[in-house]
Amino acid sequence: MEGSTPLTSEPWLPTYGWWPRSEAYAVRVVLSPYHHAADPAAEFAFTLRGYCGSATPVWEHEVGRLGHGEQRVVDLTALGIPEPPDPSGGVLEIDSVRIDEPPGRNNPYIGMWLDARAADGGGYLIPTIPIRGAGKTIARDDLQVVPGILASEDVETELLLLNPLSEVIEVRLVASSADGLVAESGPFDVAPWSAHHEDLARRIPRLRRLLAASDGVGSLAIYSSHRILPYFAFRRAGRPIVSMDHPAPIFG
Amino acid sequence: MGVLTAFRERLRPGARAGAPAPSERDNALVCHCRRVTRGTVADATRSGEARSLSDLQRQTTACTRCFGCRFDLERMLRDALGEAYAPAPFLTRPEGVDVHTVLPRRMYMTVFTGYAGHEIDTRVVIFNWADEADRESRAVTTRADLLAMDGTRLDVWETVIEPRCSAVLDSREIIPDGLLDGGVGVMKLVVDSPRLSSLRPYFQLASPTAVTSTHEKTGPQDPGRRLKPRRYNFLFPIAPSNRPEEAYFFLTNTQVDPMEDQRLVWRSEHGDEESLTLPRLELDQSACVALHDAFPAIASGEGEGTVRLDPALHKVAGWMLRVDREAALWKVQHL
Numbered sequence: 001m002e003g004s005t006p007l008t009s010e011p012w013l014p015t016y017g018w019w020p021r022s023e024a025y026a027v028r029v030v031l032s033p034y035h036h037a038a039d040p041a042a043e044f045a046f047t048l049r050g051y052c053g054s055a056t057p058v059w060e061h062e063v064g065r066l067g068h069g070e071q072r073v074v075d076l077t078a079l080g081i082p083e084p085p086d087p088s089g090g091v092l093e094i095d096s097v098r099i100d101e102p103p104g105r106n107n108p109y110i111g112m113w114l115d116a117r118a119a120d121g122g123g124y125l126i127p128t129i130p131i132r133g134a135g136k137t138i139a140r141d142d143l144q145v146v147p148g149i150l151a152s153e154d155v156e157t158e159l160l161l162l163n164p165l166s167e168v169i170e171v172r173l174v175a176s177s178a179d180g181l182v183a184e185s186g187p188f189d190v191a192p193w194s195a196h197h198e199d200l201a202r203r204i205p206r207l208r209r210l211l212a213a214s215d216g217v218g219s220l221a222i223y224s225s226h227r228i229l230p231y232f233a234f235r236r237a238g239r240p241i242v243s244m245d246h247p248a249p250i251f252g
Numbered sequence: 253m254g255v256l257t258a259f260r261e262r263l264r265p266g267a268r269a270g271a272p273a274p275s276e277r278d279n280a281l282v283c284h285c286r287r288v289t290r291g292t293v294a295d296a297t298r299s300g301e302a303r304s305l306s307d308l309q310r311q312t313t314a315c316t317r318c319f320g321c322r323f324d325l326e327r328m329l330r331d332a333l334g335e336a337y338a339p340a341p342f343l344t345r346p347e348g349v350d351v352h353t354v355l356p357r358r359m360y361m362t363v364f365t366g367y368a369g370h371e372i373d374t375r376v377v378i379f380n381w382a383d384e385a386d387r388e389s390r391a392v393t394t395r396a397d398l399l400a401m402d403g404t405r406l407d408v409w410e411t412v413i414e415p416r417c418s419a420v421l422d423s424r425e426i427i428p429d430g431l432l433d434g435g436v437g438v439m440k441l442v443v444d445s446p447r448l449s450s451l452r453p454y455f456q457l458a459s460p461t462a463v464t465s466t467h468e469k470t471g472p473q474d475p476g477r478r479l480k481p482r483r484y485n486f487l488f489p490i491a492p493s494n495r496p497e498e499a500y501f502f503l504t505n506t507q508v509d510p511m512e513d514q515r516l517v518w519r520s521e522h523g524d525e526e527s528l529t530l531p532r533l534e535l536d537q538s539a540c541v542a543l544h545d546a547f548p549a550i551a552s553g554e555g556e557g558t559v560r561l562d563p564a565l566h567k568v569a570g571w572m573l574r575v576d577r578e579a580a581l582w583k584v585q586h587l
Contacts, residue, residue, distance in 0.1 A: 030489035030558070034519075038483055038564040071521050073491055073556040115491035121579045122462075125489070125572070139449065140385075147418060147454040148377030148465060155463055176381065180416040219379035219418045221450075234456070234463035242583045243464035250381075251448035 012097045013109040015128035016164045016229055018116075018195060018244075019050045019084055019092035022077050025116035025123060029074040029094065033066055036098070036110045042068045043099045044110070050081060051193040052090030055166045058082060065099065073115075088197040091164050094128045108133045122240020124233065129246060131164050131227060137252035141227040144247040145219060149175065149200060151207045152216030155236045159203065160244070161196040161222075162229040168192060170225040175204050178214035183207060190228065200232075222247060282324050284395060284408055285317035285356070285442070293325060297332035305329065305342040316343065318356055318442045319475060319508075319535060320397050323404050344476025344508055357448065358475070359441040359468040360504050360569035361455040362540075362584070363398065365423040367435035370575065372459050372582060374423040376439055381450040382415035389415040392445050396421055398431075399438040403536040406431055413451075438504055438538050441468065457573075459580040466586045469569035471506025475535055479509050482564040486587040488543070488572040490518075493553035495576055499543040501559060503570040503587075505533040511566050518547040520557040527562070561587075 020027065033044045046063035059081040066072060076092075084090035096110035103109070109130040117123035149157045163169050173185040185203045190196045200220070201207045211218040222230050233241035278291030296302035296311050308314055308325055315321050322342065330337045363374045376396070382389030391412050398407045409426065413419045421439070441453055456465045488501055505511045511533040518526045528546045530539055549555030561568065570587035 028491040030491055032487060032489060032558045034485045034558055034560050035487045035489075036484050038481065038485055069519070069523060071519065071557055073521055113487075113489040115489060117491075117493070121495050121576050121581050123583065125574070125583060125585045139447075143381075143383075145379050145381050145450045147379035147450070147452065147467075148375070148420075148456055150456075150463060176379070176416055176418065178418045178420055180414060182416070214418075214420065215422075217375070217377065217418070217420050219377065219381065221381050221383070232465070234465065236462050239461045240581070242462040242581045243466065243585065245454070245465050245467070245585075248379075248450065248452040248454070248467060250450055251452065 011102050011108060013130050013133045014093050014095045015109050015111045015130045016162055017092045017094065017114045017126065017128040018089055018160060018162060018231065019052070019076070020089040020116070021083050021087065024089070025118050027076045027092070028115045029076065030113040030115055031063060031066060031072045031074065032112065033068050033070065035112065037068060040068050041100055045097045045099055046072075047095040048074065049093040049095065050084065050090055051093065051164070052084045052086050053191055053194050055193055057093070058084070058090065086194060088195045090195055091162050091193055093164065118240050120240045122242055124241065124244035126231070126244050126246070129229060131229060136249070138249045139252040140250040142223055142225070143250050144222045144230055145250070146222070146232050146247045147219050149218050149220045149232065150216050150234055151201050151211050151218070155216060155234055157200040158233045158235060158241060159198060159200045160231040160233070161190050162231070163190040163192060163194055164229065165226060166192045167226065169228050171228065172223040173200070173204055174221040174223070175200070175207055175210060175218055176221065177210050177218045181210060183210045220247070282328070283314035283321045284410070286313045288312050288314040290328070293328055294332070297329060302329070303333060303337070304340045306340065309343045318358055319344065320405055320440060320442065322535070344474060355473050357443045357473065358471040358506065359443060359453055360471065360506065361439045361441070361453065361468045362502050362571055363423055363427070363432065363437045363439045364457055365427050365432060365435050366429070370459065370577070371580065372457055374439070375456045375458060376421040376441075376453055377456070378413060378419045378441070378453045379450050380413040380415055380417055386449070388447065391415065392443065392451060394419060394444070395442040397440045397442065398427065399440055399536055399538070400433060401437060401538045401540070403534060406437070436540055438536070440536065457582045457584050459582050461580045462582065464582050464584045466571065466584050469586055471569060472567055475506060476508045479507065479565055485564050486561040486568060486570050488559040488587070490550055490555050490557055490559065492556055496553060496578065497544070498575040498577060499550050500573040500575070501541045501543055501570070502538065502573060503561070503568040504538040505535055506567055506569050508535050509566070510534045511568070514566070515562050516541060516543070516546070516559055517562045518543070518549065518557065518559050520549060520555060
């Protein structure tokens with residue numbers, strides 16, 4: 001079973017999110033045709049897949065067809081799927097297809113929602129996104145930015161990078177203090193079909209010192225050899241993260 | 253906060269520093285885009301030539317870019333004309349110009365500072381990144397308007413963001429206690445740049461135990477754009493919770509056409525529906541709806557389904573917030 005099979009047979013592109021270990025988060029996939037269509041005749045089909053280090057999915061779950069008024073919340077912990085072999089987790093693919101019509105020229109993908117909850121009250125709610133096909137005018141595929149990273153004794157920034165491609169992606173991070181001083185990571189690789197998850201301060205030396213003059217606030221530029229799907233989150237004083245967000249592209 | 257980075261220049265000191273002297277009041281800007289003073293507007297209304305907002309737009313050029321002074325101008329017209337003032341439609345684009353090169357981007361974010369008894373504050377960050385591949389890097393002027401939920405402008409700041417720098421606006425430093433009624437409002441950023449590049453603002457909500465982040469939502473470049481049915485719904489997905497949570501749906505109307513008869517519809521996974529009608533919202537006016545009060549299934553934490561904005565018509569700036577009050581955890585996400 002090869003990954004992203006629907007790319008060859010369906011014009012709709014899949015979207016992606018994080019597949020973490022269940023000890024970290026219980027993930028529910030909220031599938032709602034309302035999110036994508038206002039047309040009562042719309043009909044959709046959904047399949048979920050989990051990848052970890054290979055284009056061959058570790059698991060696959062066919063949700064089936066949903067009409068416009070139907071919704072389904074799929075609890076990954078209830079599917080009996082294996083844990084991702086990598087402690088950083090893996091890549092969750094949401095293969096959403098609108099059956100009654102082909103995609104338009106813009107946005108040929110159907111994003112859905114992930115609602116992840118940790119036992120300590122933390123978690124995040126975030127839409128799934130495509131690796132390509134976004135309708136917005138993007139100037140660069142090698143650069144994305146995070147306006148507002150935090151690094152101090154009180155708050156850490158977590159970085160998550162998802163690579164839903166069959167090639168290694170090389171990444172380099174440049175942190176910028178509010179007044180423009182920078183510190184860089186060395187280049188590092190994110191393996192095909194895998195997740196890379198760590199604290200930003202572990203990857204960028206002296207990050208806290210860089211941001212100290214601006215109350216621990218700065219921004220981040222993420223360079224990658226191919227478009228990648230980054231996310232970030234904040235953890236305060238050992239407490240849980242409460243949101244996860246994607247960086248901004250460089251708009252044209 | 254670093255001197256280079258904060259929104260240092262407050263453009264409207266009269267807003268909270270007591271009543272200014274008459275001459276100071278007349279010289280104060282009312283339209284920051286076109287640099288039109290209150291005195292110029294007052295002269296136009298006193299002469300009797302301006303009897304409507306569109307008259308003021310034509311005669312003074314005020315309120316022809318970001319439309320943020322609309323409520324100020326209407327108040328001045330009402331004060332000058334009394335009962336003779338009749339609100340009327342206003343112009344949303346100067347005649348004969350291309351809106352995409354003349355009108356600035358209007359970017360909206362929620363601002364919470366002490367909302368509903370919560371210990372919560374807001375930080376906005378804009379990043380003007382530039383590297384060797386970016387030949388057009390330049391300093392960018394950005395203005396931030398603090399709006400009340402009814403659209404009234406409460407304060408204005410302006411900053412210039414140099415290349416590679418970030419501008420940081422922290423509600424704890426700039427918004428005094430009590431300025432925002434109920435501790436909630438809207439920050440509207442007016443960004444003057446032909447290319448957005450890296451200038452998408454993100455905002456963080458910070459409580460004593462957590463920091464949550466998401467990005468702004470931009471209104472259409474021409475707020476007078478004709479309404480047409482959207483092909484998708486603005487949606488708040490709800491999954492079951494094992495902890496008590498509050499849920500809020502926050503939205504701002506970014507278009508001139510008023511939002512009327514709009515509903516929030518809760519639809520469970522089993523197809524049951526409940527709804528509530530939103531108040532009428534004009535351009536730049538906002539609502540923050542406590543979903544846990546409106547829909548019992550959400551309050552219990554057992555509900556699975558979605559809350560959608562219906563009908564799918566307006567382009568709103570919207571966010572969903574979930575609050576674990578016991579643990580002071582706020583979770584924010586754009587629609």
